[in-house]
Amino acid sequence: MSEARRYQQLRSHFSYLKLDNAAEALPRILDQARAENLSMTAALERLLEIEVNATEERRLAGRLRFACLPDPWTLADFDFAAQPGVDEKLIRDLATLRFLDDASNVLFVGPPGVGKTMLATALARGTAEAGNRVYFTTAADLAARCHKAAVEGRWATCMRFFAGPKLLVIDELGYLPLPGDGASALFQVINQRYLKSSTILTTNVGIADWATAFGDATVAAAMLDRLLHRATVVGIDGPSYRLRSHQSTSDKLRKAVNAHVS
Template sequence: MNKTVKDLQNHFRQLRLSETAEELPQLLREAEKESWTYLEFLEAITSFELGKRELKSIERRIKWARFPYIKTLQEFQVEEQTALTSRQLTQLQEFSWLEQQYNLILLGPPGVGKTFLAIGLGLEAIHKGFQVYFVTMGELIQLLKTQEFAHKSQVQMKRLQASDLVIIDDLMYMAMDQREANLFFQLINHLYERSSIILTSNKSPEQWTELMGDQGVMTAILDRLLHRVEVIHMNSDSYRMKNRQHIF
């Protein structure tokens, strides 16, 4: 065998290991410097390729999530609010609630950190291997109304419905007519016990019925959303709704 490094790099590229192909000269230098065994060298190559693939997967899932901005949980000032303790925030980051299809409802006026917390949890979930989708309520209604004839909406709805965690921001910021309410119910019914949902709203669930065109539909929606849910009030102590299972 008389292969050059460039020959080996081309072989790696043919095997669709392009990241390893680029890194190969450096890996060979390090192997020689550290006197790696064959096994150690193979482990270094495979670990490098897997690490790069995981990084690309995370980047792709962050792009698909469509966050309006990037804010991590490390930037969330837990000591500046009373809704969550550090221990409770740590519990949320363990994502056992997501694995069990629990929902979170973050309530409070604008500017208290509802969306910040939702995005932070979404980013953390992506890094843990989950698929996440972020959408405002206004965008969601538009997607639901155009998915039958708009290809772009169809693509986005498929990604949303395939996600482990769906974040709906500014829920019930405006009234819904009967058609919109029915479309929203169909989505919630599809996600029920398939995905977890984080909802942010400046109105409590008791007020949502007033903004829904059909109270019967709203009752059905609430029945699914509140089956297993944690409600966190972002401008005062957390409170619990009666007759429901909860996380903390």
């Protein structure tokens, strides 16, 4: 078999196996092999590394689409200096994702605007990048989805969906009133995940006030019992991170306008 025919046959094999990135990189890798006098093993490793990296990128993109994160925030985007109410050392430890190993939970508790959602999103993205399935929802949307599933006879399917991800983020608990069966639905989701998978929850309601906020002391107590059994509670009592960001943007615009006028 001639070298030209062998080369075309190799590309055909890649195409048949759907190794499109390796097929595209083949000419470049062959040139590198000649220029650097690479062994067959070294050249093959480089070629397959390209395909593996491309496959991982596609899988990550799929996990991020499924996750429905509100923004592409990472921990590097969070300005710890701007929010002294956050324990940076604790957040860095959570970012190792060790809490996923024993299905521990994380509760971010604090007033609006202090960075709870941003931190939860950053941890969720890190979890997805580590190869795990993640899903992000608000408490109100979760309750509405569960209610609709119950009405349509899909309750078991809905519970399996929320039980599935390695990490479930429930954002904004307490911001909007839950429907009549909302607290019960939230408890059922948390109970499904108890000791099996991790949940991150953000809320502006202090733990001591859950019974009053959700209108059912029994359900609130049962929910907290499961959430806090293995949990890290991150209380944030500092200035509004969001308002500080808005103020910084306004100051920059004002300076730019003043400079233009002068």
